[in-house]
Amino acid sequence: MTSLLHRTLAIATLVAALVGTACGDSPEAMLASAKEYLAKNDQAAATIQLKNVLAKNPDSAEARFLLGKALLENGDVTAAEVELRKALELKHPADQVVPLLARVLLAQSQFKKLDELAKTSIASAEGLADLKTTLAQSLAMQGKPEAARTMLDEALAAKSDFAPALLLQARIKVANNDLAGAHAIIDGILARAPQDVNAWLFKADLLNAEGKTAEAVAAYEKGLALKPQALNAHAALIMTHLRERQPEKAAKQLEAMQKVAPKHPLTYYEQGLLAFTKKDLATAKSAVDNLLKLQPDSPQGLQLAGLVAFESRSDLQAQDYLRKALQKAPALALARRTLVLSYLRSGQSAKAVETLQPVLHGDETAPTWLELAGNAYLQNGDAKTAEEFFQRATKANPQNKKAQTALALARLRGGHTAEALGDLEAIAASSETDTSADMALIVASIRTRQFDKALQAIANLEKKRPDHPLVHNLRGGALLAKGDQEGARKSFEKALAIDPAYLPAASALAQMDLRANRPEEAQKRFEAVLAKDPKNAQAMLALAELRARGGAKTSDLVELIKRAIDAAPAEPAPRLALIGAYLREQDKDKALAAVQEALAAIPDRPELLDAAGRVYQMNGDNQQALTIYSKLANLMPTSPQPYLRMAEIQLAAKNREGARSSLTKGLSALPDSLALQRALIQLDLEEGKLEAALARAREIQKAQPQQSVGYLFEGDAHAANKAWAQAANAYRAGLKAAPATELAQRLHAVLLADGKTVEARAHADAWLKQHPKDHAFRLYLAEQANRNKDFATAAAHYRNLLANQPNNPALLNNLAWTLGQMKDPQALSLAERANSLAPNQPAIMDTLGMLLVERGEGKRGVELLAKAVELQPQAALIRLNYAKALIKTGDKNTARRELEELSKLGERFPAQAEVAALLKSL
Incomplete structure (x- = not known):
């Protein structure tokens, strides 16, 4: 009741002031009213009155000064500087203006302007102490501690009990770990001036740093009772409540902060931070956007914006924000760590390693960076350096099972398989709770086809995670890889018995159903998952794919896919499925609408951008397609694909110069890209520039003499010019440098083209004798024989391939077609079998x-x-x-x-x- 009455009276007072102004209050009366508001710490009402004064009397030096003071108190330092400088121009006493202007310049880190202001002569002891205290803070911020202490001594010499100077002295004592001395100074200030807000807030900060949370909260609340506009106190309380895992109290404190300063940068920051901790990324983004409009160079704001973008999987935007944050404040560890993680997630391991360099100080590197550095070097292909960092991380914290596991995996990648698996076994056995080593051991054992070792590791994991569907799903996977179909099925079914909505097991069983030609049973697997988990987007997409294979109408599929989008609006997979469904129907307009909606929701996902580029090209908007792929090139700086797609679009538009420019630009960014080199050679050949193509191919041979690709390119150039003998020589040289299936196929093809059938057959026989398991080469021979109407030879190759892959529907279909050309009655049964395996x-x-x-x-x-x-x-x-x-x-x-x-x-x-x-x- 009292609170409501108080608010009502305050509103009535403000309305009366406004009405009085409208009725013609004098500037003097309004100035007096403003001073009363300032005395009550009501900066907002004071600002209104002072602006009314200046509307009638713009040359009022005192009004300018007081408005500058009110704006400074309210955090609007830019506007405060304007008003205080005008007050100086209008001859308001420098003793009053200069100390406040100094604080404004300090808040903006304008150290040079502050140095110029320091030359001003100040007569009053308090004004001089105030100015010199600000100058001492400036020197400390610039890393000049000795000069800062000297300036602080001068401030206290001017006025020994000047509270702001004593507070700065207390901060210096804290920096020197003299907490008792700091407490003594603060207690002395509060004994003399128990209403000193800044002293209470410093005391709260000190108690907070000492871990005395309850006492700190009480001190902050005391400070806020004296000055509700103390935004730092609001912010500190929000941070404290978040640290103590009391989000409700943090939210309540934010509401109080928003009442006194709803549009202040610090308020926006705290709103964004609180929303970010709640995973409310939309609200967090809105708040941080508002913050950066007011303070575009705020390191903390840029860091928070980067964190929000990272969690939204917008890596391009995250990297931009985080790089800017580190440029402004290199010590922001969270910004640096998140930037490294973003680079690793987007496949830019070299940039991740580069970003880590400022915090890698040899043997003095902080333990927090060791494991991350190991992962960065490992992804960058430097297993040896990665192993060194993981070893140091393990040494720094012997209980860190993740670092130990990473070390073992680094050794596995380095080729020390037996040693690495042994390490993983030991790590897994050493902990009754941590499962990271168990999982790594299981995956590594299956990958190296040591299925019994994998099954034993799964049995050990089951002791740590009894009755968890993951265990039975892993066992099913291992048994399936081992060839135990029945055992695998039972394990997957046991996983679903524990959790009927466990999608990995349902997917595995669906695949087994399909291989057994039971598509209806496969669909039922996903329908059962959706019955338990109606918003499972992955299950919806899997079901849509099965129904598409069963010939369902596009409209029915679209309805299911749109449900998946509603269930997971931030995931690209459902949106890609919708775009794909429209493309299969050749519905360019709906595909374009789906693309635009997808990019509005998820702007920076590479797979969506790639799909968008293709759809825009299909719709004839080549310029927009090129813009999309240019953005994709920035997002994927290690991939040649965006440049290749740009060149394809330009070639389709008969813009050869543009295509060459795109490929050349790609090569300048990725000089070792063979895909870009090949595209440029192809472009040279199409333009009749044989010598240029050959020169480029031979440059590759010199740079990579032990690789076959340069010889492949040279052979292709000769073949394009129908110089069969030269092409054959190039392919043979490549086969000597590094035997490769593609070269063997090319050599066979040019020998046939040159009419050297016997030599081609001899080459094929020799190659298969040396590489009996080269199924790709045998498939090539089968297709070549079909083209030459040598159906008997083609059939023989297909039968050989089917001996290794008896249930491959593509091979069965090809053999059926070939036998059909031979009028062989077995063709029909083979075609029926292929159709049943892949309906x-x-x-x-x-x-x-x-x-x-x-x-x-x-x-x-x-x-x-x-x-x-x-x-x-x-x-x-x-x-x-x-x-x-x-x-x-x-x-x-x-x-x-x-x-x-x-x-x-x-x-x-x-x-x-x-x-x-x-x-x-x-």
């Missing part, structure tokens, strides 16, 4: 459909081909086969419509002669 795949349905038609099962064959066309309407060859099947089964009208659609493709479809012949025959 609703247009290429497989095409093969099976044509075989069925040829074997007299026209109705089913045509139905399959029609569905294949529906699933992939842009596949012209499938549409042609569909038309042939329609003709064969007597449906000439539908066949004619299909062929007419194909004829509209013109030169884009190479089989137009066959299309024309078929149309003529109808």
Whole structure:
């Protein structure tokens, strides 16, 4: 009741003041009113009255001075400087103005201007003590402690009991660890002036630093009772409550702070910090944006903005903020640590290592940086240096299991497999609670195909994490890799029995269902997860993918994908799925709308930017596509892909110079990029610059004589010019430098092109004899044989490949097609098997459909081909086969419509002669 009455009276007083002004109060009366408000620490009301005075009398020196004082108290130092300088120009006493102006300049770190102000002559003892105290603070901030102490002595000589000088003296004692001396000074001030707000707040800071939280809170609250506008006290209380894990009290204190200074930079900072601790990133971002509008160079504000961006996975923005924060304040450890983590997450390990250098001081490096440095060097490919840092981290803290585990993994990457696995076993056994080493041991054992070791490690993990679905999921994975299908299934099912919404186990079982040709059962796995966890976006996407494979309508898939977006609006995967669904339907407008909505929600994710670039290009907006890929290049400075995509867009627009410029720019940033080198060589060849292409290829050979890629590029250049013998020589030289499948394929191809069939066959036989498990080369030979209509040879290669991969639907389909060309009756059963293993795949349905038609099962064959066309309407060859099947089964009208659609493709479809012949025959 009293509080409400007090507020009502305060409002009434303010309204009366405003009404009085409107009725013609004199400047003198308003000035007197302003002084009363200042005496009550009501800076806001005082500011209104003083501005009213200046509206009537802009040359009032006293009003300018008092307004400057009120603005300084309210934290608006920029405006305060303007008013105080005007007060000086209007001849207000320098003894009063200069000390306040000095504080304003100190708050802005304008040390040079402050030095100039120091020359001003001050007559009063208090004014001189005030100025010299500010100058002492300035010297201390500039790292001149001796000069600061001398200046402070001069301040106290001017006025021995000047409280601000004594407070600075107390701070110096704290810096020298003389806490008792600091307490004595503060207690002396408060004994003489128990209403000294600054003394109470310093006492609170001192108690807080000593860990006396309850006493510190009481002192802060005493200071706020004397001066509710003391923003530092509000901020300190918020930080204290957060540290004590009392967010409700912190939020209540923020409300009090917002009442007295809602738009102050410090208020925005505390609002952002509190929201950040609650993971409310949207509110945190809004608050820090407001802060940086007022103080764009605030190191703490930039750091907080970087943290918010990092947590939002906007690495490009996070890195920009954090770099600026460190430029302003290199000692901000949290900003440096987060910047390193952002670089590591975005694959910029070299920059992570560079950022760490200022805090890596040899043997004196702080332990907090050792483990992070190890991870940075490990990701940067320097396992030896990484191992050294991990060893030091372990030595600094022998209980740090994460550092010990990282050390073992560094040794594993360095090739010391047995030693590393032994270390992981020892670390895992040494702790009854920490599981990081157990997990690393399990993953490493499976990767090295030591399944029994992995299963033993999983059994040990189960003792630490009994009845956890993760354990059974890991066991299922190990058993599956070992070949124990039944055991794996039981383990995955046990994981789901513990947690029916455990997606990893459901996904593993769904994959097993698909391999067993039970797609309906696979879908039920994800439906069961969603029944328990209706907002599981990953489960929704997995279900959408399965339904798409089953031929579901795009509209049904879109509905499910949009639910996934609503469930996880900050995740890129659902948005990519939606864009992909529209692209499959060739719906450019909806794809563009989905892209724009995705970028508005998640602006800096590389995968979304890449999709956006493709969609903008598809919509004919090449300039926007190039802008997108330029941004992607900044976001992924170690990737050649953005530059390659820019060049592709420019080439499609017949802008060869632009394409060359993009590739050259990429090479200047990534001089070792083979992809960019290859693209430039290809561009040279297309422009008839054979010598330039060959020169570039030979430069690569000189730089990397033990690698085959330079020879590959040289051979390709000769082959493009149909210089088959020179191409063959280049490929042979490359095979001597470093045998590679791609070179072996190229050599075989140019020998055939040069008419040297016997030599080509001899090369192929020799290569397979030396590399019997080179499945890629054998697949190439099969496809080459099919092109040459040597179906018997192609079939032999496919059968050999199927011996190693008996359930590979692509190989089964290819063998079925090849045998179909040979009129082999086994073709149909192979095609049926491929279709059952991978249902609703247009290429497989095409093969099976044509075989069925040829074997007299026209109705089913045509139905399959029609569905294949529906699933992939842009596949012209499938549409042609569909038309042939329609003709064969007597449906000439539908066949004619299909062929007419194909004829509209013109030169884009190479089989137009066959299309024309078929149309003529109808």
